[in-house]
Amino acid sequence: MSDDNMIRILKAGKRYRIGSGEIEVLRDVSLEVKKGEFVSVMGQSGSGKTTLMNLIGMLDSPSGGIISIDGTDITGKSQKELVALRRRTVGFVFQQFHLIPSLTAWENVALPLIFAGKEDIGYVAAALGRVGLSHRSEHKPAELSGGEQQRVAIARAIVMRPKILLADEATGALDAATGSMIISLLRSLAGEMTVIMVTHNSELAKLSDRIVNLKDGNIEEKK
Amino acid sequence: MHLHSLVLKDISRRKTKLLVAVLGVVVAFAAMVAVVTTFSAATDSLYEESNNFGANIIVRPEVKTIPLVAGSTSMGSLFTGENYIEESDIPRIHTIMDSSKLSAVAPRLYGVAELGDSSVVIMGVDPEEERKLKSWWKVQGSWISSENTGQTEVMVGSDIATPLGLTEGSLITLHNGNISMDARVTGVIESTGSNEDAYVILPLSDSQDLLNREGKVSSLEVRALCNECPVEEISMQIEDKFPGLEARSMSQIVRNELAIIEHTRSSAMAVSIITLLVSTLTVASTMLASVNEKFKEIGIMRAVGASDVQVVSMLFFEGAIIGAVGGIIGFAAGTIASTISAPLLVQVPPSPMWSILLPVTGICIFTGMLASILPAKRALGVDPAEVLRSV
Numbered sequence A: 001m002s003d004d005n006m007i008r009i010l011k012a013g014k015r016y017r018i019g020s021g022e023i024e025v026l027r028d029v030s031l032e033v034k035k036g037e038f039v040s041v042m043g044q045s046g047s048g049k050t051t052l053m054n055l056i057g058m059l060d061s062p063s064g065g066i067i068s069i070d071g072t073d074i075t076g077k078s079q080k081e082l083v084a085l086r087r088r089t090v091g092f093v094f095q096q097f098h099l100i101p102s103l104t105a106w107e108n109v110a111l112p113l114i115f116a117g118k119e120d121i122g123y124v125a126a127a128l129g130r131v132g133l134s135h136r137s138e139h140k141p142a143e144l145s146g147g148e149q150q151r152v153a154i155a156r157a158i159v160m161r162p163k164i165l166l167a168d169e170a171t172g173a174l175d176a177a178t179g180s181m182i183i184s185l186l187r188s189l190a191g192e193m194t195v196i197m198v199t200h201n202s203e204l205a206k207l208s209d210r211i212v213n214l215k216d217g218n219i220e221e222k223k
Numbered sequence B: 001m002h003l004h005s006l007v008l009k010d011i012s013r014r015k016t017k018l019l020v021a022v023l024g025v026v027v028a029f030a031a032m033v034a035v036v037t038t039f040s041a042a043t044d045s046l047y048e049e050s051n052n053f054g055a056n057i058i059v060r061p062e063v064k065t066i067p068l069v070a071g072s073t074s075m076g077s078l079f080t081g082e083n084y085i086e087e088s089d090i091p092r093i094h095t096i097m098d099s100s101k102l103s104a105v106a107p108r109l110y111g112v113a114e115l116g117d118s119s120v121v122i123m124g125v126d127p128e129e130e131r132k133l134k135s136w137w138k139v140q141g142s143w144i145s146s147e148n149t150g151q152t153e154v155m156v157g158s159d160i161a162t163p164l165g166l167t168e169g170s171l172i173t174l175h176n177g178n179i180s181m182d183a184r185v186t187g188v189i190e191s192t193g194s195n196e197d198a199y200v201i202l203p204l205s206d207s208q209d210l211l212n213r214e215g216k217v218s219s220l221e222v223r224a225l226c227n228e229c230p231v232e233e234i235s236m237q238i239e240d241k242f243p244g245l246e247a248r249s250m251s252q253i254v255r256n257e258l259a260i261i262e263h264t265r266s267s268a269m270a271v272s273i274i275t276l277l278v279s280t281l282t283v284a285s286t287m288l289a290s291v292n293e294k295f296k297e298i299g300i301m302r303a304v305g306a307s308d309v310q311v312v313s314m315l316f317f318e319g320a321i322i323g324a325v326g327g328i329i330g331f332a333a334g335t336i337a338s339t340i341s342a343p344l345l346v347q348v349p350p351s352p353m354w355s356i357l358l359p360v361t362g363i364c365i366f367t368g369m370l371a372s373i374l375p376a377k378r379a380l381g382v383d384p385a386e387v388l389r390s391v
């Protein structure tokens, strides 16, 4: 067991109950991701990519198997412990940006710090600077372009200086040029942190260190 | 920025929607404040009236009637018994147990005398004591003085003054049989609508001279001080000290009125409390709707690190703000409403009851938070994984 693994997934499964039946979305998935590595997750719609991201991001818990994040086994941890761990460890970027419309870019970025009870203006400024939007900090989401909104969302995801950045189809709602700009931003963040992105675009996926393909609830690695 | 300023921003964004909830609180609490303010004014005014009412105990010689029967034919009845109270006995009233509660003891002597061609009712009084009971009398001129000035002073009721053209300073002569008495009118009492309008009022000792009733008094008007103290009890104490006299309390009247006010107040309160329940539901449903609307936002907040406690405290804070704003506006509206409604019930204008502002606001905040419980439960049920699953 090498210590430079940020994420270790061992035979994790995820089943959902639907009415009286169950569907198995992930089955015996095992995956290791190194610190600072940039991994792309691909696969058909419904193959379980978002489910996998949610498991890594501790928004959801596996039905079986072991997941350890930064050396900590997260299976069997309490909801409260997971909230605390999630705050420190992971940042999320979503396809739909999911910014809060009533708040300015600055306030959206500050949100994780507010919840963690350690607002630091320097962190907010640094995160906004990192995505190149210092000059837009007083704008509300509606006043920003899609690409800018996604950059604000990335700033929010990295403001706590997480160890892992999870981007689920972060370019899905953007045009090609803006999309590749976002990916190069993620590329530049990898190294400082582990970046996992879900994408349907194999061109963009090639920019990552490694591509993981999900199929029928299991992993086929390429590259 | 703080968690609470997040909520304030959110509230300011949804002003119009939240207005409904705030309005619900305003209506309920305006009604409550109006009820409390109006009825406290009504009670005050009743107490004031009962003070104006003057005496609340009247002490009179016990009157016994003996039926006169001749054979089998009734010939009416005869009043017997001591018809006067001895003036020298009066100080004894201050030896009763609750004597400290006696704020006025006014002796009166009634009789009839001639003034010019007509008969008038004479009322001898102790000016100082009488004045305590009749504080609301409006006298054109002045009250008769309690000191002996050498000249007999009288006050006359308006029913006498007007036809005889008497005013302050007029000189009159009263006759009773072969006794005559010159007197100066010190004042005319404006009509009070009661018997006194036709009275000639003079100092007790002068009336005793005129009526030839040395040392006698017809009745004692007594005012016991407090509004809630047992007036019947005091009456009984007086009767114990004065065998042969009866003391009747008039508190029953006041008490009945109080009971009516109390009853009306309770019904009005009941209505307000129902309004309050409705307003709590309004707040709850508005907030529930807002939680549903903010499902995604709540999911986002949880994904970026909001704990359960933080989610709940944000909603409670929102409820408290709605309650507080509604409560303060409700207090103002209720106070204004009571200045309109109170005059319909009582003469005394209500004054803002600042003393209830704080408790009212407190209850409002509590109501708002109570209304947040269900929405908070709902918010806790938000699963970020589910809500944020990109669609």
Ligand SMILES: Nc1ncnc2c1ncn2[C@@H]1O[C@H](COP(=O)(O)OP(=O)(O)OP(=O)(O)O)[C@@H](O)[C@H]1O
Pocket (backbone or CB within 6 Å): A016, A017, A018, A023, A025, A043, A044, A045, A046, A047, A048, A049, A050, A051, A052, B386, B389, B390
């Ligand atoms: N809460 C749930 N209850 C039941 N089934 C679910 C639930 N969440 C996801 N699923 C199912 O799990 C499967 C995998 O979903 P997931 O969102 O992980 O797919 P995905 O690979 O991200 O697809 P896409 O590319 O369309 O985003 C789908 O068939 C979905 O219907």
Ligand SMILES: [Mg+2]
Pocket (backbone or CB within 6 Å): A049, A050, A051, A168, B390
């Ligand atoms: Mg997905």
